[in-house]
Amino acid sequence: MIKTLILMLLISNLFNINAQGIVLDHYTPLKDINGNTIDLHEFDRLMDTNKYTFKTHITNDKVLKYIQLLEKTEADILLEKKVFVKTDKTQDTIAPNFITKSLKGNTYALEKLKGKVVLLHFWNTQFKQSIKSISVIDSLYEKYQENSDIVLLSIDFGALNSLNKYLNEYPHNFEIISNGAQHFKKYPVAFPKFILIDKNGNYLFQSKDLKNIAHSLIELIDIETNKI
Numbered sequence: 001m002i003k004t005l006i007l008m009l010l011i012s013n014l015f016n017i018n019a020q021g022i023v024l025d026h027y028t029p030l031k032d033i034n035g036n037t038i039d040l041h042e043f044d045r046l047m048d049t050n051k052y053t054f055k056t057h058i059t060n061d062k063v064l065k066y067i068q069l070l071e072k073t074e075a076d077i078l079l080e081k082k083v084f085v086k087t088d089k090t091q092d093t094i095a096p097n098f099i100t101k102s103l104k105g106n107t108y109a110l111e112k113l114k115g116k117v118v119l120l121h122f123w124n125t126q127f128k129q130s131i132k133s134i135s136v137i138d139s140l141y142e143k144y145q146e147n148s149d150i151v152l153l154s155i156d157f158g159a160l161n162s163l164n165k166y167l168n169e170y171p172h173n174f175e176i177i178s179n180g181a182q183h184f185k186k187y188p189v190a191f192p193k194f195i196l197i198d199k200n201g202n203y204l205f206q207s208k209d210l211k212n213i214a215h216s217l218i219e220l221i222d223i224e225t226n227k228i
Contacts, residue, residue: 075216133192
């Protein structure tokens with residue numbers, strides 16, 4: 001069972017046991033999603049349902065303390081498939097170039113962002129679900145604002161006066177772009193929608209579902225930014 005876990009971790013690129021110098025203990029506890037200790041048989045049974053992944057918990061001495069099951073996110077499923085998510089409108093994996101300016105006056109061109117991970121957030125102030133998605137961008141900005149290898153762009157597709165009215169009442173620090181329809185015509189748009197673009201300018205991930213989206217995006221961003 002332990003050998004299987006090592007193999008899964010190496011394949012997924014989520015944790016390199018040898019590189020981290022982790023010591024595996026045959027008596028390492030296994031836990032379910034609620035933190036209850038389970039045996040190997042139950043762990044195997046739950047993993048076989050294909051509904052779960054797992055997280056390793058390591059001591060300061062780099063000893064594997066325990067392994068806990070987690071419900072799979074969209075990011076986990078994507079990483080297992082090892083493929084790019086295709087858009088509805090094109091079979092290309094290359095994200096179309098765009099040139100646009102934020103409300104802060106900063107200019108962004110995708111072709112000049114090679115080597116950086118780019119997250120596009122499409123929204124519209126006239127849609128309640130879009131407003132809910134703002135909290136996701138807020139949390140990601142808080143986490144990554146000091147990381148120059150990550151670019152977060154929130155693109156509004158509503159009327160400029162509606163956007164200004166919203167921002168006057170609810171100001172935000174992340175980069176916001178207005179008039180999205182003018183600059184992002186070639187993108188598969190929905191409200192809200194998150195599109196993650198890798199360091200090479202390829203589509204990496206996209207989702208309209210807000211459930212666990214922050215967790216999924218953080219996983220993928222961290223993995224992509226740690227690639228050599």
